[in-house]
Amino acid sequence: MKSHLRIPLVIAAAALAAPAAISQEAKPLKPFNQPPQVIVVTAAEFKFTPPVIHVKEGQNIQLQVTATDKTHGIRINPFPEGGGAGTPPGLEFLYGEDCYKLKKGETVKIELIGHTPGTYAFSCCKACGSGHKRMKGELIVDP
């Protein structure tokens, strides 16, 4: 008599409930992904306020520029002062215009990143009256 002893080898494949390794990767925040730092600027006869703007190298900046008395403009030189010929631009504009028109009461948003520390001149670029040529300022990118 054959007795088949079947020993089922039930290999309980133990569900190796290995605790999912929680990887806490420190994700460095890129300036690109950060909300921009907002800097409010006003333009009025015949100056910009503030006339000197400090920003940090690599920081995403949003200038919110408003002319309060009449139409002005703002042009920001992307090249640092004192840079020789062939110096690359140190400012990057997210959507660049050479001269942003500032209609009275309308806020214009200018997004930029300063990649190279230095001083960048800005000025009014729409003829606005006798003090037009005096309407100047400086954007300084600090390291």
Ligand SMILES: [Cu+2]
């Ligand atoms: Cu002007």
